[in-house]
Amino acid sequence: MTKHISSTLAVPEASAIPRHVAIIMDGNGRWASKRLMPRVAGHSEGLGAVRKVVQECRRIGVEYLTVFAFSSENWRRPPEEVGFLMKLFLKSLKGEVSRLAENDISLRLIGDLSRFDSSIQEMVQFSEQKTAGCKGLTLTIAANYGGRWDILQAMRQCVAANPDLQADQLTEELLQPYLSMSYAPEPDLFIRTGGEQRISNFLLWQLAYTELYFTDILWPDFDEAELHKAFDWYSQRERRFGRTSAQLATQVMSDAV
Numbered sequence: 001m002t003k004h005i006s007s008t009l010a011v012p013e014a015s016a017i018p019r020h021v022a023i024i025m026d027g028n029g030r031w032a033s034k035r036l037m038p039r040v041a042g043h044s045e046g047l048g049a050v051r052k053v054v055q056e057c058r059r060i061g062v063e064y065l066t067v068f069a070f071s072s073e074n075w076r077r078p079p080e081e082v083g084f085l086m087k088l089f090l091k092s093l094k095g096e097v098s099r100l101a102e103n104d105i106s107l108r109l110i111g112d113l114s115r116f117d118s119s120i121q122e123m124v125q126f127s128e129q130k131t132a133g134c135k136g137l138t139l140t141i142a143a144n145y146g147g148r149w150d151i152l153q154a155m156r157q158c159v160a161a162n163p164d165l166q167a168d169q170l171t172e173e174l175l176q177p178y179l180s181m182s183y184a185p186e187p188d189l190f191i192r193t194g195g196e197q198r199i200s201n202f203l204l205w206q207l208a209y210t211e212l213y214f215t216d217i218l219w220p221d222f223d224e225a226e227l228h229k230a231f232d233w234y235s236q237r238e239r240r241f242g243r244t245s246a247q248l249a250t251q252v253m254s255d256a257v
Ligand code: IPE
Pocket: 025, 026, 027, 028, 029, 030, 031, 069, 070, 071, 074, 085, 194
């Protein structure tokens, strides 16, 4: 597995098109309520937006797309809504996996899957295996995921694998392989739809230097044009990673020679 640069240990290369896009798909319930429909209708409709965004990311050469489908706190919702989301998750895995494989898209799941039904766990395993060799885009779905859970599970695994480790020997490099997204570079661009400006326990570790984009568009209304608005905004950002603007300008000049 290629080792990805940590934004806090070295300065990663920033490309015009984000290599890794991470999205909090929020606003499904409000989209449905505005239309006097039950909240869950918004979740079904949101699937269409996922398809559009996946295809467009694949088309323009994004390497990693990570979407937040269900947080570790979403279990607090009414049981009927949770049950509907579980059924929708299973149904969409079954319905989409062949199309993903045909489009050279590999699927990965992050999160504590142990709390899901065995039917979902089996389908996840099948989908990951079926698309494992695909190289066009890596689509990661975060399900029963929490950023704090991720950091804690990584710590636990790291300590278990290195039982003689002294506290001062614990480093980022040692911990990194145990984080759920160790296979991907850190996100360049974070998008949250639905108007809220918060992280809601998504990729806490990995978002250290990610550009954060918030839009009022509700997730079911998000499409290719909205994605490009986010990319245009991203292309205007100066990614300093702790350095000054003047240092960046010098680097651009020396790269040009
Ligand atoms: C996001 O939409 C989808 C999930 C959290 C599963 P919401 O269901 O949070 O929609 P709002 O925020 O209530 O409108």
